[in-house]
Amino acid sequence: MDWGFFAGVAIAGLLTGVMYSLVAIGFVLIYKTSGVLNFAQGAMVLFAALTFVSLDEMGVPFWVSFAITLAGMVLLGILIEKLVLRPLVNQPPITLFMATLGLSYVIEGAAQLFWGTQVHELDLGIEDVPLPLNAILISQFDLFCAGVAGALVLALTLLFRYTRTGLAFRAAAEDQYAALNTGLKLPRIWATVWGVAGFVSLVAGLLWGARTGVQFSLSLVVLKSLPVLVLGGFDSILGAIVGGLIIGLTETLAEVYIGPMVGGGIDQWIAYVIALVFLLVRPTGLFGQRSVERV
Amino acid sequence: MTRDNAAAFALLLVMALIVPLIPSDYMFDAILTPLLAVSLAALGLNLLAGYTGQVSLGSAAFMAVGAFGAYNLLIRIPGLPLLADFLLAGVVAAVLGVVFGLPSLRLRGFYLAISTLAAQFFVQWALTTVDWFSDGDTSGVLTTPPLSIAGVDIDSPVRRYLLSLAVVTLLTLVAIRLVRGRTGHDFLAVRDNELAARILGVPVLRTKLFACAISSFYIGIAGALWAFLYLRTVEPAGFDLDRSFEILFVIIIGGLASIRGAFLGAAFIVVLPLLLSRAGGAIFGATFDSGLVDIVEKIILGALIIFFLRVEPAGLSALAARMPLPRFVFNKNLGSVS
Numbered sequence: 024m025d026w027g028f029f030a031g032v033a034i035a036g037l038l039t040g041v042m043y044s045l046v047a048i049g050f051v052l053i054y055k056t057s058g059v060l061n062f063a064q065g066a067m068v069l070f071a072a073l074t075f076v077s078l079d080e081m082g083v084p085f086w087v088s089f090a091i092t093l094a095g096m097v098l099l100g101i102l103i104e105k106l107v108l109r110p111l112v113n114q115p116p117i118t119l120f121m122a123t124l125g126l127s128y129v130i131e132g133a134a135q136l137f138w139g140t141q142v143h144e145l146d147l148g149i150e151d152v153p154l155p156l157n158a159i160l161i162s163q164f165d166l167f168c169a170g171v172a173g174a175l176v177l178a179l180t181l182l183f184r185y186t187r188t189g190l191a192f193r194a195a196a197e198d199q200y201a202a203l204n205t206g207l208k209l210p211r212i213w214a215t216v217w218g219v220a221g222f223v224s225l226v227a228g229l230l231w232g233a234r235t236g237v238q239f240s241l242s243l244v245v246l247k248s249l250p251v252l253v254l255g256g257f258d259s260i261l262g263a264i265v266g267g268l269i270i271g272l273t274e275t276l277a278e279v280y281i282g283p284m285v286g287g288g289i290d291q292w293i294a295y296v297i298a299l300v301f302l303l304v305r306p307t308g309l310f311g312q313r314s315v316e317r318v
Numbered sequence: 319m320t321r322d323n324a325a326a327f328a329l330l331l332v333m334a335l336i337v338p339l340i341p342s343d344y345m346f347d348a349i350l351t352p353l354l355a356v357s358l359a360a361l362g363l364n365l366l367a368g369y370t371g372q373v374s375l376g377s378a379a380f381m382a383v384g385a386f387g388a389y390n391l392l393i394r395i396p397g398l399p400l401l402a403d404f405l406l407a408g409v410v411a412a413v414l415g416v417v418f419g420l421p422s423l424r425l426r427g428f429y430l431a432i433s434t435l436a437a438q439f440f441v442q443w444a445l446t447t448v449d450w451f452s453d454g455d456t457s458g459v460l461t462t463p464p465l466s467i468a469g470v471d472i473d474s475p476v477r478r479y480l481l482s483l484a485v486v487t488l489l490t491l492v493a494i495r496l497v498r499g500r501t502g503h504d505f506l507a508v509r510d511n512e513l514a515a516r517i518l519g520v521p522v523l524r525t526k527l528f529a530c531a532i533s534s535f536y537i538g539i540a541g542a543l544w545a546f547l548y549l550r551t552v553e554p555a556g557f558d559l560d561r562s563f564e565i566l567f568v569i570i571i572g573g574l575a576s577i578r579g580a581f582l583g584a585a586f587i588v589v590l591p592l593l594l595s596r597a598g599g600a601i602f603g604a605t606f607d608s609g610l611v612d613i614v615e616k617i618i619l620g621a622l623i624i625f626f627l628r629v630e631p632a633g634l635s636a637l638a639a640r641m642p643l644p645r646f647v648f649n650k651n652l653g654s655v656s
Contacts, residue, residue, distance in 0.1 A: 106624070107624055107628075110628045111627065111628060114627075117371070117373050117431075118627055118631070120373070120431065121373065121566070121570060121623065121627060122623065122624050122627045122628075124563065124566070124623065125567075125570075125619070125620040125621070125622070125623025125624045125627070126620060126624060127620070128616050128617065128619055128620025128623070129616075129617050129620035129621055129624070130620075131616060131620075132613045132614070132616035132617035132620060133617060135613050136610075136613050136614070136617065140609060140613075246435070246559075249432055249435065250432070253429075253432060285447070286447040286448070287447070288443055288446075288447060289443070291439045291442075291443050292436060292439035292440040292443055295432070295435060295436035295439060295440070296436060296440070298432065298436075299421060299432070299433055299436055302421060302424075302429060302432075302433075303421060303424060306424065306429075
């Protein structure tokens, strides 16, 4: 076995996993604080990336586009809270899940209606020269993404641990009724969380968009991050990262080493199989805290 | 006979006796036959999602299994009658449904949704990758063989429609019996409160697996109808995740836990794009972009899902029940199992 090649594949897999984690983090934020499994996360990634790239193509400077898009995402979060979540409060989780499914259709459709359906190139100005490391080539861009993901996790951890907003998030996650009792305004917390999740979607959208081009398929990254969540636990940011790394690694290794034996393309479903097997052994995921609904 | 039953029976008579006289191949081939197949798939999903509370995102995979199952059985077993073929295709789908339903024994809620997503991706991959399923044909599109039942060739739009109607009617009657009987009540008990159901003596695990099996059985046959009587080709491409979502949307719009809802929702989903493209043509003239219609349709569908979940979780079915028709209050169905 060529260990150099193996290491190269493994590193590429881990870095792909980081990309999945980026999307999964947005899920975790929303699930943790409001118990909603937000299927529209992928649509939000698409919406953010499309908005940013369209502004960028009009010649708007980077940070201005970033700010406008972020404002748009926060507004979207507030609207979602008002129009979708609040009226459905106290409904079973599965109803909320189906509502976010409908929501993803609306956001995807709206994004394409506003900005069109063509594929956009997105250049973040990061050079993608493969970095040689003992004969293994590592994509510099993927390393950059890993750095951004690390910074994001750090920032979110600090936010959750050391700010009043973070304290409110944790209170809402811990016990909604108790949080209401202490005078916290849950709707405001939810709107804020969706805003933060919008920010995460924007970051994920920029990185994914720069990697694959900004197009409709960005919305489908949601399907890649579901197994990541199952593995890592729906309510753990650390879990989203570790889950992403495991899924990215095994998926890439399986595709390279097992794929050719069965006709290839197994990366379409292998992540789900890993997640399902794992689910049967440990239903809360690696880092999940809340007891999952189980029989 | 209640008002609902009488109305349904009258509608069936019209569909079976009067509608076939309409001289429009387009209506049968492009509207009614797919409508029946979608209704049947939605009915199947409703048994699982609406009645038993287990949401599936893999309906299209089970439709694909039904379609490919029916194709392979038909070409590999000489002399197999068509109806037996459909039945066996349903059984194949049911077996697979049980396999992917196994995780629901330990978990519920959206975990089954994730398990069925696995089914969706795995089945589509297997059907495109493993040659055996398509009998070595590499074109990706298999043409269905000529069909006949008891010497009658099923070779015209009206005949394909009537065969669909017969199959769907039969299976609908079975489903009505099922949900109004003991099994249906077990389904609802499992959906509403598993613990309470178990205490009352409902075999929860067996009920869930049976719901998976019967649901996939219906959806598999729907897939066979879709491929054999509507498209007349068998191909994995049409059975993608979007189709799975579509079937789920049919029951949300039509009404969860309602037999009638499956049909109302299916009618809505099949007719909506036709109406929209007509409307688009009328407003923007012939030059308008058909891609735009898809996008608008998507937004409308998504918004309707949210609307129905918010405002009328019982869907079109409940709206229809409130229509200002002559009402026989005494007969009013109190349960939602009509």
